[in-house]
Amino acid sequence: MGLSVGIDLGTSNSTAAVYRRGKVESIPIEGKKVLPSVVSYKDNGQILVGHSAKARLYIDPQNTVSSSKRFIGDSNKQYHIHNKALTPVDIAQEILKKIKTEASKYLGEEVKDAVITIPAYFTDEQREATKKAGELAGFNVLRLLSEPTAAAIAYGLDKERNQTIMVYDLGGGTFDVSILKVEGNSFEVEAVDGDSLLGGDDFDEKIMNYLLSNVSNGASANQMSPGSLSMQRLKEAAEEAKKELSESDFTDISIPDIFGTHIDEEVDVETFNKMIQPLLERTINKINEVLEEADLTKRDISRVILVGGSTRMRAVQEAVTQNIKKPYIADNVDEIVAQGAAIMAANLSAPSIDTAPVPIEVKDVTAHSLGIGFLSENDEYRVVHLIKRNTVLPCTGAEMGFTRYPNQKNVRMAVYRTNDTIPLDEHLLGELVLSVTPKEEPVSVVALFELDNSGVLTFSSAELSPDSALFREYSQTEVINLRALKEMIENKELKIKQATIDTNKQEA
The missing domain is CATH 3.30.420.40 (ATPase, nucleotide binding domain)
Structure with a gap:
């Protein structure tokens, strides 16, 4: 090697x-x-x-x-x-x-x-x-x-x-x-x-905005666009000024022939700090x-x-x-x-x-809480966290849920990254749709989150038989036996739907 x-x-x-x-x-x-x-x-x-x-x-x-x-x-x-x-x-x-x-x-x-x-x-x-x-x-x-x-x-x-x-x-x-x-x-x-x-780009931008505020309105829209040559020259000057102000009490910023004029400004460290x-x-x-x-x-x-x-x-x-x-x-x-x-x-x-x-x-720890959207008995849609922020990696978390309606065929589980319990669209990472056996009585569904050492999330879900030892134990304690659940998955005792929540935020 x-x-x-x-x-x-x-x-x-x-x-x-x-x-x-x-x-x-x-x-x-x-x-x-x-x-x-x-x-x-x-x-x-x-x-x-x-x-x-x-x-x-x-x-x-x-x-x-x-x-x-x-x-x-x-x-x-x-x-x-x-x-x-x-x-x-x-x-x-x-x-x-x-x-x-x-x-x-x-x-x-x-x-x-x-x-x-x-x-x-x-x-x-x-x-x-x-x-x-x-x-x-x-x-x-x-x-x-x-x-x-x-x-x-x-x-x-x-x-x-x-x-x-x-x-x-x-x-x-x-x-x-x-x-x-x-x-x-x-x-x-x-x-x-x-x-x-x-980051540093934002500190540069503060200097750029300061310089732009002192430039006349003669600049064209093309000159002011983020990728224009003029803006690149301005950013370079701002970055150099920031570096100089890390060591000196003032800096002179001089940019000839820009935006139909020229820039010649002295910026002191007190102004920069503000x-x-x-x-x-x-x-x-x-x-x-x-x-x-x-x-x-x-x-x-x-x-x-x-x-x-x-x-x-x-x-x-x-x-x-x-x-x-x-x-x-x-x-x-x-x-x-x-x-x-x-x-x-x-x-x-x-x-x-x-x-x-x-x-x-x-x-290491996870920087964000991860959960699934659940409907409560009073029809409030909330995030239930399976893994909470600052949990040591690698880590797992699981939750049990039930179908909402008689003869329901699918369960749609939305995955959220948020520390709050109220979900917003920008918190949505993806969805996993699990097919379940249509029954008159509620069907139990288990969801498992697994975060590896790199913080990459694998989401597994499966229908759970009420005759299983895992379900009976949960019925008594309302706590999921993670070890037993993972063993059932590894032994292929459960028919699981699994996905890695990836970068495009599409349906899993």
Whole structure:
């Protein structure tokens, strides 16, 4: 078995690492440790990935895609390039193929196995889409690992002390906060929260809007469209200004010949901090929520680790210091997630005792509650949760229901991802329709959710005979014997309907 790698597939940048010869090291891609997550499609059919693609953002923005990770798992998102409809999975596939090729070249052998990191708050659709992209790129995806957990592994491995770590992960497009208990080389996630639509791109947008507010109304609609060259130039200037304000008290933004005029603005750090205050408050609210979920106070946190390029902003560091404590900032803030994934990959593949690190144990949790829509006796439609948020992975949950009408032929079960009991359309993941025996009396139906270590959901349902021991036990206790149910499924004692809830949210 060859070497396995860890990959941080990021919104703005991606990185890769490997564990070998007793240490973890970043894998250079085209001589650099960070690969821009940008793909560009040339007229001659050539596909560029990384730095060369990012350069084309300002030459050919219509055929170049960046920040696609923000939309991965969204079946409605498409990029129309050269008369082809491409999805975020297609874009991620190209980035991962580039990493696979470069890693194989650097390591001197073909790399097949990988652990790919994801935001802890990713949904089932986003997880499935990420795994699919990895497989299409030619990887055997050993596991999807949450980014905060990967960072904690890279930081906490072999520290030989017990600690409670909070990981504040603010990347280019997503934000996560996780609390982990570390005992030796055991990493147990206590609680996670986050926002999959909050990241460095949003901080850039605040500067862009500020600059646009000072531009005359002479700009055309084409110039103002998101993919236009003018907007790409504006975004590049905003990103550079954000980086400068992470180190300096002011920055000069000068963009000649744009929107029929020119931009020449000085922005000080105080003005910038006011712009981004609402975004910072959103992250602090998530910190407080995750502490409450874990039943901890900020005094219980041993150390806060900052992860993600956007945590270089001084305002972020100051907000964390004021609300929790002074954070630990890794020197390799862009690489630490991939390095943690590489350690996990080596453990999972473990080709030999010489190349595997000290054995580690990771207990992750589900970031969302999952349930089924049920009609109550008074005809109220509510979500009954089979698996609750922050349950340790892998996990299972089951519920029993009954047909509503005499001689009912089918039972339609809608699957929801929500922490609430009142379902909304946007919470609907999919449906499973089970055929049942038409009877005058109610027919019992059992539903089983199984979440694997990567957080991918498998949903099984079956009609249950009232003569079965499982049904009789439930009638007495109103608790489903999960072990007995799974044994009946494995022994094919039940005729089940099964589905993996996938990315397109269609009927299962």
